[in-house]
Amino acid sequence: MRSDHRRAVRLRAACNMANLSTPLGLLVAAATRTRVVRGPDGLIVGFGYRPRLPKAGAFTVGNVVLFRAGIADVAARPRLVAHESRHATQYAVCLGLPFLPAYLAAAGWSLLRCGHPALRNPFEVRAGLADGGYRTPRRP
Numbered sequence: 001m002r003s004d005h006r007r008a009v010r011l012r013a014a015c016n017m018a019n020l021s022t023p024l025g026l027l028v029a030a031a032t033r034t035r036v037v038r039g040p041d042g043l044i045v046g047f048g049y050r051p052r053l054p055k056a057g058a059f060t061v062g063n064v065v066l067f068r069a070g071i072a073d074v075a076a077r078p079r080l081v082a083h084e085s086r087h088a089t090q091y092a093v094c095l096g097l098p099f100l101p102a103y104l105a106a107a108g109w110s111l112l113r114c115g116h117p118a119l120r121n122p123f124e125v126r127a128g129l130a131d132g133g134y135r136t137p138r139r140p
């Protein structure tokens, strides 16, 4: 790992701890009995998340990424982990918890524009739609 990348990863982890988004993610994991382990790039990764909401295969709160899938399935999808890692960076850029209302507003805006909460959502687009498993409609 390059030293500038390592520094950026440490800075993101420190920001998301200080802005309380990572502690909130750990609280969600504990409240839902989702087991977490240390992941790549300073992420904390949980597997087997069970509650019905949010309706997503994975979601990120601070540096905590919670997957519905098990560890073997997630290990086979490094692009999805990279996508969620970009969301962790977005939390740091948004100073933590303000990410949540900003993301919800962007999802609503996307829903109004194209009928899908992710395809025109700038947070999802910047995180990489294909990496996140979203199918982008073909443009004529």
Ligand SMILES: [Zn+2]
Pocket (backbone or CB within 6 Å): 083, 084, 087, 123, 124, 127, 132
């Ligand atoms: Zn995403």
